Amino acid sequence: MKDALIVSVLSVVPKNSAARGMGHLARLRLPAWLHRLIVTGFVRKYRVDLSECEGGVDDFPTLADFFVRALKPGMRPIDPRPEVLCSPVDAVVHTVGSIQGGAYGQADGVYASVAELLGRDEAPEYEGGSFAILYLSPRDYHRVHTPCAGRVRRLRYLPGQLWPVFPVATRRVEGLFGRNERLVFEIESEVGTVVEAMIGAFGVGRMSTTIHPLVTNQSGAAQDLELDVPIERCAELGRFELGSTVILVLPPGRVEWTIKPGEAVRLGRPIARVLAGADGGATS
Secondary structure (H helix, E strand, C coil): CHHHHHHHHHCCCCHHHHHHHHHHHHCCCCCHHHHHHHHHHHHHHHCCCHHHECCCHHHCCCHHHHHCCCECCCCCCCCCCCCEEECCCCEEEEEEEECECCEEEEECCEEEEHHHHHCCCCCHHHCCCEEEEEECCCCCCCEEECCCCEEEEEEEEECCECCCCCHHHHHHCCCHHHHECEEEEEEEECCEEEEEEEECCCCCCEEEECCEEEECCCCCCCEEEEEEEEECCCCEEEEEECCCEEEEEECCCCEEECCCCCCEECCCCEEEEECCCCCCCCCC
């Protein structure tokens, strides 16, 4: 009931403006005692494991800096096997499955357009393909990496709304992920063109990427950038200021998911098996 009420209230609230205000507050440098109180409270509420990150509570000048904290070296071993696809984030699997009729499963019994998610008129090359939706909670590591090595050939910034992305919202808000602000990366790889979409959400709603200076939720216009950026397996690709969602989309016949809804995944661990003969072309 509480989550449903939040969704109803947010239907009439200027979500993006509110998120920009929250982001401004999160980036304020507060007196040390107040900052320590807020961050410590956050750590306790969400059971954040500080032993995994570089630095302690007092080493982050703002709450926003704490959200995008780095992990200690070696904390997330990366599976090097070419026959597996790695998780690009620490998250919980929301939904996973195949694309049928141009739609993916946004939630149980709720379907949404792949083309709309990708900011395109149509996306026939992904019909019969695979998708996975990975939800980052407030306690999670908020940096986003790649699931495989390759070359980032395109980056789309798609301005939009900032609906919350918890389960009740994904069941109640039609086409939620394709309506929210998002960064959509097209990665040319050995398993075809892998799409990795970072989805903004209500809260701070601000996302950035390591391969371009753009920052989302700044009242900017949509951008469609052709790039040629080589990137290693599980290299850092972007950052969320607070949690949100990553969606992976792959062409048909490339992978078989080895994860299921509700399962916790960690950066660098296998989430799919690459199918025999899946060769998307050279990445050099």
